[in-house]
Amino acid sequence: MSNSQTTSAGIGAGPRSALSAWAHHHRQAALISLDKLIREPIASFLTVLVIGVALAVPSLGLSLAATVQGQISQIDAPPQLSVLLRQDTSLADAHKLRTEMLRKPGIADVKVIDRDSALADFVSATGLESLVQRLNRNPLPHTLWVYPSANTRLAGVEQLQVDLGSLAGVSQVILDSRWLERLNAFTDLLRTIAMVLGAVMAVGVVLTLGNTLRLGIEARRDEIVVIKLIGGGNAFARRPFLYTGLLTGALGGVFGGLLSGAALLILDAPVKRLFDLYDQAPSVPSLILSELLMLISIGAILGLISAWYSVQLHLTRIQPR
Amino acid sequence: MDLVFDRVNKRYERREALSDLSFEMHSGEMAFLTGHSGAGKSTLLRLLLLLDRASSGEVSVGGRPLSKVKESRIAKYRQDFGVVFQDHKLLADRSVYHNVALPLEIAGFTKRDIDRRVRAALDKVGLLDRERASPDALSGGEQQRVGIARAVVARPKILIADEPTGNLDPQLSAEIMGLFSAFNSVGVTVIVASHDLALISRMSQRILTLDRGRLITLGAGSRGMNE
Incomplete structure (x- = not known):
């Protein structure tokens, strides 16, 4: 063992300012989460896939309902x-x-x-x-x-x-105008189904991702205990999980956008053929950037909610509190 | 940082873990806590780390009554402590370096400071050349030294060790105790819980002996007595 002075274990400047340390911890937590997603590509991809499908289905339903109703409003004038x-x-x-x-x-x-x-x-x-x-x-x-x-x-x-x-x-x-009313009612139904499906799938996303994160918390139980024992606190321990939820949800949004965009491309021709019968020439809109950003945001928010729910439920139960 | 236990009681349902416990430790002092299994050593340390609260009486650290420390401030409070565990509690998926760096990351040190402090702490425990190793690749004694390096790296005001030599042979145990004495000699308050009477009786520091939750002896090791 070295004979040098023990005090040198404490060399260097003190910690960063509270704000700077907080920002640094967030940056570190985000990097740790990203690294974890990359290191476990198959598990991460499957979770992203589930979220993507859950976001794509209602998104697609709402896009189609909006297209058909837009055309009806022109027909029924x-x-x-x-x-x-x-x-x-x-x-x-x-x-x-x-x-x-x-x-x-x-x-x-x-x-x-x-x-x-x-x-x-x-x-x-x-x-x-x-x-x-x-x-x-x-x-x-x-x-x-x-x-x-x-x-x-x-x-x-x-x-x-x-x-x-x-x-x-x-x-x-x-x-x-009965046929128009029926078509209107049908698209209303389609939109309502898409919204209900969206709500159900959002709950599914929260529970699925929440469960995935619960397993992650269990797998890192020892680390969490050590972090808490040496002064890390719940906030420090939960941050990587929150970022994992956020990143997974956002990636799910990207994947959902790609799925939805591909489906809209495929549906463009059949919808055109349908409206040709009514002397209309609609085009199913392709996925635009704002919609993609909205899907990413919804995915990220759902991911964050899942992570928060899971962390509150499981991490705070790990002793020491 | 002074420690004061003032008529402290701790009950767990029907069992009294600590009973009317009173003693003081001054800043920079070192003491051994001894007694049989279930004597209350771990309970005392748990109260100090605010892993539990006293049922009655008051524990004060640095003049601050622990009953007044809010739940939200406990993590910050624990940053004043360095803790060495019997089972080391090293994280197997992190290298030796990153295990030791953890308290500094929590405290928000810069990368440069972390690097300097971790290397200095590893140098103190003689493991600088093993910084990239996984804890699993180390012997029991080396793992305990990594645990000690992690406990002292953020320069705690109080160092607590709970049965730090429990699984080590006598020579390694003496080396570990020597490390604690070295840290104490530079002003760190040190409390070591151990039931290895043969080992601690050779040390010069105070010995607090607990029996069924009560403090029965407050003396010094043989070296201290001889001095």
């Missing part, structure tokens, strides 16, 4: 109203009604379909000429097709339906 006139209303009265309707706000155009043309179209479309010939008279009324203005919302069109129904000579007003 001018739904058509079919105004069936009473049998005793003449064609001249039908044209007068057209003029009257065009003066109303919220109506872009009105087209008169006379009953003879309508019957001819019916025969042409159905081939039921022999049946029609046996009728004594044309059973169809004159009809007005009303096109609401493009900026009229569905609620406004429904009010128009009521107003037009009260006009003299009008028998019935049919608003052909």
Whole structure:
């Protein structure tokens, strides 16, 4: 053993300032966590994969719901109203009604379909000429097709339906928007499912990552005991776990973004084909940077919550407290 | 740093671990704590490190009553102590160097200071050439010396050792005790709990003998008595 003075064990300056030491401890904890993730690539990757999938599924559902609803809002602006006139209303009265309707706000155009043309179209479309010939008279009324203005919302069109129904000579007003309402309800359902799924998966992420960190805490129990015995305290012991949660969650967000982006690329063509049927030309949006950053942030926050929950539950139970 | 135990009692459910214990140690003093298994040595050290609180009475360190130390300040309080354990408590996944550096990292020393202090502490215990080794590659005596280096590296005001020679042969035990005396000679207050009467009776420092939680002897080793 050396014979030099024992006091030299205490050479050098004192510790950093409290703030500087705190910042240094955080930097060290982040580096230790990163190093641990790199040293255990398979375990880390599997955890990141679980978080990525958990974030990608609701993200994808919400993106699709937003795309479809965006298109619906464009489709439903001018739904058509079919105004069936009473049998005793003449064609001249039908044209007068057209003029009257065009003066109303919220109506872009009105087209008169006379009953003879309508019957001819019916025969042409159905081939039921022999049946029609046996009728004594044309059973169809004159009809007005009303096109609401493009900026009229569905609620406004429904009010128009009521107003037009009260006009003299009008028998019935049919608003052909049920299919839009159904599609709207379906996308609402899709969005709700995505959000519920997101909440359930967020809880899953917290529990899964929390359990992974619990195993990490157990594996480092001896180290934690020593740290506490020599003055490290809970804050010093928990920091690496908090950074592990944060980093794993953020990497899960990156992976979730990549998965979601790839799925959106694959879904672009089928969604285009669907909306082609409604003379719309939408494009499924690709994942943009802000959405990727949001997924990374959500992943990081979930990771931090998992770590905090796990650390509070398990680390503080390790003696000494 | 003065230590004062003033009529301290500690009960664990139905068992009285310490009973009406009173004694004082002055700053820079060294004492051995001895007694049979279950005499209360470890309880006394636990109270000092605030791993437990006294059931009644007061323990004061440096004039500060420990009953007044808040839970949130305990970690900081423990930084005044260096602790040597019987089972060393070295971290197997860290090198000797990084085991010794741990208290300095906790205290927030700079990398440069850590390097200087760790090397100096390892030099003191004669293990500078083993700094890169894993603790598992060391003998029992070497591991204990690493434990001592870790305990003194942050220059604690009080050094506590709980059965530090429990697993060592007599020659190594004497070397370890010599190290404690050396640290004490530069002003560090040292308390060594040991039931190895043959070893501590050869030392000159005070001996506190506990029996079933009570202090029964407050004397000095044979060298001290002869002097």
